[in-house]
Amino acid sequence: MAANLPDSVPTSPQNSEATTGSRVRNFLIALVAIALGVALFFGLQTETGSSSLDAQAEESIPLEVALSNGKPTLMEFYANWCTSCQAMAGDLEELKQQYTDSVNFVMLNVDNSKWLPEILNYRVDGIPHFVFLDAGGNAIAQTIGEQPRPVIEANIDALVASLPLPYTQGNGQVSIFKSLTSSTKDSPDDPRSHGAQVKP
Numbered sequence: 426m427a428a429n430l431p432d433s434v435p436t437s438p439q440n441s442e443a444t445t446g447s448r449v450r451n452f453l454i455a456l457v458a459i460a461l462g463v464a465l466f467f468g469l470q471t472e473t474g475s476s477s478l479d480a481q482a483e484e485s486i487p488l489e490v491a492l493s494n495g496k497p498t499l500m501e502f503y504a505n506w507c508t509s510c511q512a513m514a515g516d517l518e519e520l521k522q523q524y525t526d527s528v529n530f531v532m533l534n535v536d537n538s539k540w541l542p543e544i545l546n547y548r549v550d551g552i553p554h555f556v557f558l559d560a561g562g563n564a565i566a567q568t569i570g571e572q573p574r575p576v577i578e579a580n581i582d583a584l585v586a587s588l589p590l591p592y593t594q595g596n597g598q599v600s601i602f603k604s605l606t607s608s609t610k611d612s613p614d615d616p617r618s619h620g621a622q623v624k625p
Contacts, residue, residue: 477514478505481521482532488543491529491558497584498529498558502549504536509571510553516574520581527585557584557593566593 482503491498501517503510521530533540535552543549547556547567557566557580568580576592583590 477518478503478510478532481514481518482534484521485532486529488531488533491531492562494529495560496527496529497560497587498531498556498562499581499584500531500533500543500547500556500558502533502535502540502544502547502552502554502556504534504552507552513553513571516577520574520578524581524585528581557590559584559587566590568593 486494486498488500491500501510505511517530524530533543535544535549547554547564551569553570553572555568555572555577556564557568559565565584566580572592580590580592
């Protein structure tokens with residue numbers, strides 16, 4: 426004969442502890458899920474930063490056009506992996522919209538060997554590296570590193586007005602860039618180096 430079980434289980438100290446433990450466990454699981462969600466969100470933001478740089482580069486004026494259209498130019502050397510470049514992308518996008526009729530914005534990716542002559546010409550060794558060109562395509566100033574928006578905006582205003590740029594000495598945080606031309610041509614063992622001597 427089966428024993429009759431009561432409809433409700435009486436609450437005992439053991440049941441109360443199990444319920445509390447279960448609630449704590451569920452709370453911890455919820456906290457971990459929130460933390461993972463936040464981490465995923467910020468991870469996607471970083472990824473969005475590099476795709477934002479690519480989108481801006483695609484929309485930027487080609488260098489050849491900028492050098493010949495009679496407008497002053499702000500040329501930026503950047504890379505997708507550059508956190509300072511990513512940090513400035515939003516401000517630069519807004520400035521591009523604001524000055525689109527009066528300034529060329531050119532973006533050159535340092536990871537693309539196509540831009541090696543420009544990288545060498547402007548001595549780019551840290552990014553972001555900005556070169557300000559007058560309406561004739563002549564370089565008049567350079568700044569290196571992460572710059573606050575008001576500083577860049579003041580420089581652009583001066584560029585448009587053909588005035589001396591107020592902020593060209595400041596250097597912000599940079600990402601070190603190893604030039605694509607790194608080679609052994611300057612090593613003492615290289616016969617082309619100036620220190621090489623031919624022995625009879």
